[in-house]
Amino acid sequence: MTRMIAVSLAAFAFAAPATADDFDTAYNAITGENIAADVAVLASDEFEGRGPGGRGERLTIDYIASRFEEAGAGPAFDDSYFQPFGIAEYVKRNTADFDLSGPSGTLGLALASDYVLFAGQPGERLELTDSTVVFGGFGITAPEEDWDDYAGLDLTGRTLVLFRGDPGTATNDETLFDGNALTVHGLVGTKFETAAAQGASAVILIHTEQSAGYPWATLSSGGVGGTQYFLTEDDGDHLTMVAHVSEEAGRRIFDAAGLDFDTVYTEAATRGFRAIESELTASGTLEGQVSLAETNNVVGRITGSEAPEECVIYTAHWDHMGINPLAPTDDTIFNGALDNATGTAMLINLARAYGSLDTNPRRSVYFFATAAEERGFLGTEHYISDPACALADTVAVFNMDAHFPFADHWQAMTVPGLGTSELEDILGDAAARLGRELQEDSNPAAGGFFRSDHWPFIKVGVPGIYAVGSPNEAQVEADPDILPRFAAYMTGGYHHAADEYDAEAWLMGGIEGDARIYFEAGHSVANDDRYPNFYLDTPYRRLRDAMLR
Numbered sequence: 001m002t003r004m005i006a007v008s009l010a011a012f013a014f015a016a017p018a019t020a021d022d023f024d025t026a027y028n029a030i031t032g033e034n035i036a037a038d039v040a041v042l043a044s045d046e047f048e049g050r051g052p053g054g055r056g057e058r059l060t061i062d063y064i065a066s067r068f069e070e071a072g073a074g075p076a077f078d079d080s081y082f083q084p085f086g087i088a089e090y091v092k093r094n095t096a097d098f099d100l101s102g103p104s105g106t107l108g109l110a111l112a113s114d115y116v117l118f119a120g121q122p123g124e125r126l127e128l129t130d131s132t133v134v135f136g137g138f139g140i141t142a143p144e145e146d147w148d149d150y151a152g153l154d155l156t157g158r159t160l161v162l163f164r165g166d167p168g169t170a171t172n173d174e175t176l177f178d179g180n181a182l183t184v185h186g187l188v189g190t191k192f193e194t195a196a197a198q199g200a201s202a203v204i205l206i207h208t209e210q211s212a213g214y215p216w217a218t219l220s221s222g223g224v225g226g227t228q229y230f231l232t233e234d235d236g237d238h239l240t241m242v243a244h245v246s247e248e249a250g251r252r253i254f255d256a257a258g259l260d261f262d263t264v265y266t267e268a269a270t271r272g273f274r275a276i277e278s279e280l281t282a283s284g285t286l287e288g289q290v291s292l293a294e295t296n297n298v299v300g301r302i303t304g305s306e307a308p309e310e311c312v313i314y315t316a317h318w319d320h321m322g323i324n325p326l327a328p329t330d331d332t333i334f335n336g337a338l339d340n341a342t343g344t345a346m347l348i349n350l351a352r353a354y355g356s357l358d359t360n361p362r363r364s365v366y367f368f369a370t371a372a373e374e375r376g377f378l379g380t381e382h383y384i385s386d387p388a389c390a391l392a393d394t395v396a397v398f399n400m401d402a403h404f405p406f407a408d409h410w411q412a413m414t415v416p417g418l419g420t421s422e423l424e425d426i427l428g429d430a431a432a433r434l435g436r437e438l439q440e441d442s443n444p445a446a447g448g449f450f451r452s453d454h455w456p457f458i459k460v461g462v463p464g465i466y467a468v469g470s471p472n473e474a475q476v477e478a479d480p481d482i483l484p485r486f487a488a489y490m491t492g493g494y495h496h497a498a499d500e501y502d503a504e505a506w507l508m509g510g511i512e513g514d515a516r517i518y519f520e521a522g523h524s525v526a527n528d529d530r531y532p533n534f535y536l537d538t539p540y541r542r543l544r545d546a547m548l549r
Helices: 021-029 032-042 045-050 054-071 167-171 188-197 216-220 247-256 261-268 337-355 378-385 423-433 454-459 473-478 482-492 509-526 541-548
Strands: 082-092 097-102 115-119 125-135 159-163 202-206 227-231 241-245 276-302 307-317 363-370 394-399 412-415 437-440 464-466 468-470
Touching (some): 021 337, 021 509, 032 045, 032 054, 032 337, 032 509, 045 054, 054 276, 054 337, 054 363, 082 378, 097 115, 097 125, 097 247, 115 276, 125 202, 159 188, 167 261, 188 202, 202 247, 202 276, 227 378, 276 337, 276 378, 307 337, 307 509, 337 363, 363 378, 363 509, 378 454, 394 454, 423 437, 423 464, 423 509, 468 509, 473 482
Parallel strands (some): 125 159, 159 202, 202 241, 307 363, 394 464
Antiparallel strands (some): 082 227, 115 241, 412 468
8 A cells, every 4th residue: 555655765765774893793783592581481381381479470471581681681560570460360260151042942052163262351240131232243343444333233231242353355356444454443352342332232153264364263173262351440440241253153052043154244244234134143151250460561671772762672472371280282382482592582682782892872772572472462561551661752562473483584574554653664674674565464454463563552652563474485496395384383383382493394594583683673773863753644644644743
């Protein structure tokens, strides 16, 4: 998509990073070998899958803090690296009963193969009894798009059956929302918040691999973890429960209501669609143990030499899914080697690189290991409510999440949401040094732009970017084994117990390049006196402009 830029790009050509020996030495000291050493520790069974709370977290955050200290990055919170915050921990007691009934009887939905059930709020016993089922299309209320799926309906106590995505991603129609790129209205969290605000009790979300970006097996195998977490300071509206159902089960639900799945899907993507009431009812019971717990962000800082109040932030989430006793295999530890021990190890090695410089950058540089990202960006949301560096003074956020050990050299950096901010120009210059080009996400409908820790910053008006080393078309053609490696990971590794570090199989050169690119880009911004901004035609530009004013 062509971006509206008010002045020439040359005006945004940020100062090149210093070419002094200390920069080159620090740059070259970022190695795949060193990153792999930290991955091996973070993804070991000893760290218990890095779930929030408990022994696994304590080992993880102590390790990260000690590595920051060794690197020369001081604590960001007075004399502490830790930013604790409260969470409500919800552990399921039962296997989660859920089914739908209608004029022809019950559907007979089966746990795991047909559905997985989650708590919408922390409660010892959550019950849904004969809740009227409403087919809500994409579940969107967006006045700026002249769209309201729920117009004229009272949804109090009802259960909504919703499609993932939004009308644009469903049709690739550039006149609807943002075409094939997911918008904020298509986010699962937005759908749940909208439904809860309308008084609904539950949502049934239909999973398809295309709309979710991962297969049903990721959910059915316990890949979302056996424990849920909620911010204790959150007092907003909440659903009672949420059921994710497979596409096959979703089609059966439509059949039971006398509706055609494909027809309603098409109609739901048409302006003027209104939710459809049905004779079906939903019932479910979910029992769990609720306890209050504490988790911690870990943040280190290199203090700026000239403008210490201004900052560049690197982020990577340290958490993964922990130990899941409900996993269908004997291996119940979800180690999270690729997701996201890779990003966390890169964060540690970037701190080491900055700490080795003879002269600190002009601006401060923060190394933010976020907590509970897998549970809905809880750590980042808490940090934004109480930041170590004021948001108006936060110049850029560079986020690292799940970097791929499938090649010793990548020819591209994939940037979800490419075309959002001037950080892309800076990152592109750093990538060019290693012969890489920036490219768009090949599946923007899955919403990768919204699914990592840069997004909470962007939505409040702070420029952020997430990029990951990847093949371009030429590299795919030259090496036909590359795409099958990605596919195998998404099928059997992503949020599975099999996401483990393998010293013999992992190729670290590509990740080494990712880290060096991030170092150069962040160092460039940290040594400049200008503020990169969002492009003019993004909805985030006005937020940033207002913040800077």
